[in-house]
Amino acid sequence: MDQRTFFNNQVASKDMSGYFLLHKGEFAYNKSTSTDSPWGAIKRLEKYDMGCVSTLYICFELLSGDPDFLVTYYETDRWYKAVQLIAAEGARNHGLLNIAPDDFFETQICIPKRIDEQRQIGAFFDRLDSLITLHQRKYCGVASWMLGVALVRLGSESDGAFGEMKHVLR
Template sequence: MTEQAKVPAIRFAGFTDPWEQRKFSEIVDVCSGRDYKHLDEGPIPVYGTGGYMTSVSEALSHNRDAIGIGRKGTIDKPYLLKAPFWTVDTLFYAIPKSDINLEFALCSFLNVDWKSKDESTGLPSLSKESINETVLSVPNVVEQNHLGNFFADLDRLITLHQRKYDKLVILKKSMLEKMFPKDGESVPEIRFAGFTDPWEQRKLEDIANRVTRKNEGESDLPLTISSQYGLVDQRTFFNNQVASKDMSGYYLLRKGEFAYNKSTSGDSPWGAVKRLVRYEKGCVSTLYICFGLDGADPDFLVTYYETDRWYKAVQMIAAEGARNHGLLNIAPNDFFDTALILPPSREEQELIGLFFARLDNLITLHQRKLELLQNIKKSLLDKMFV
């Protein structure tokens, strides 16, 4: 943006006029949402600050699209509302005036730091007045339409990649369920051709060896386990180093070895087991149970611990109520005594491991494409608006 001339840094060819300074009250009518609980079920979607909630029999806006913006709670995530719709009382809906392009109005809302206009000391909140009095710059309607159409196309592309990513995540979840035997069974629902032998129960100690080597100045990389990303640099993940600066008492983990974090979370009700793949070596807390593999395919075991098939075995050794601030009370010997179920054929293990490794790579590829498009949009919102 050129501040004095009131023009954006990037602009469609043919447009040279400066943008006009206006208030949001001049480009939209901000309307209040209402309670919907007195309404019958129906085809009209009800929206809150987090998106779609339910469907009812009546609409607040019958034929005029709008932008939803939080009145209370989440106030910095405006989004498009297609009529007919109903909004709850914590979500304003802003209807563009006749000379304002809907998508341009949405982009204008996205470009405002609404959190800076929070008027509460507790739950974030916005008032109609704070929205209406916010100043923005507006081009003529033809340029608005160009911008609106451009960002609508970009949003459709982002949505397309989001759907591809979501489908792959759902596919993985489904295949994890079907390619590993259910509790009490010895063969999976889906299997690679040529394998018919029942899967076998093995104790972890039969295929793994415990790692207890101490870090003696060999590494200064503090690692932590994320249920989503695996073993990651603690400094980057927490934006801070939680581990002690002196990590001489920590376990030294080498690439390819595993660690079990006994801390529970919503995603990991019985903790998480992950393999070190991002770094050659690193340090982990001695609260972790670490091991290397002797008698199983590592990619298979990575996938096995992404299923819930090992939960029951861990549940049996975790004493009822034996949790300390979300940390399971599990002794290493008991953990290595847990039973796993795996194919007797190393070849089948490798095929399963390879299948999920490739699926993970595909998911990561689509995730990166999605993040790239989202970053492009964020950058262009900054450069194509005043």
């Protein structure tokens, strides 16, 4: 997202020293930890032709293989073990992992050697994600319908305990 849209103005200065310039398709490893990402997050720049990130990030591009497979791989926790092995003692500094770029690039990840197999696996998980999204939407639709039915039924009850609720819900 363009920072001018998100923040309603430009936050970063025009001086880009101290930043890495990413090109579309390149990856950035954010070493900041969170509940959802205890070992940080690795994302690919997809929506823009170029972007910049702090030099605290570790940036890279895939020279061979299927980048879509790698996107899917980094959405899992399968790569955490390799990072756990290289995280320095006293590894967290205000939520930021102490991982040197050279160490990060020495990590081993398990991916199929054949690109066609990588593509098949990536396509499988893409279809699976679409199917999950479809069922989540279906569930939300059914839940909304059930809430509507419940409210109609409440509306037909005597005003007793639900009188105020009916007034608020209308």
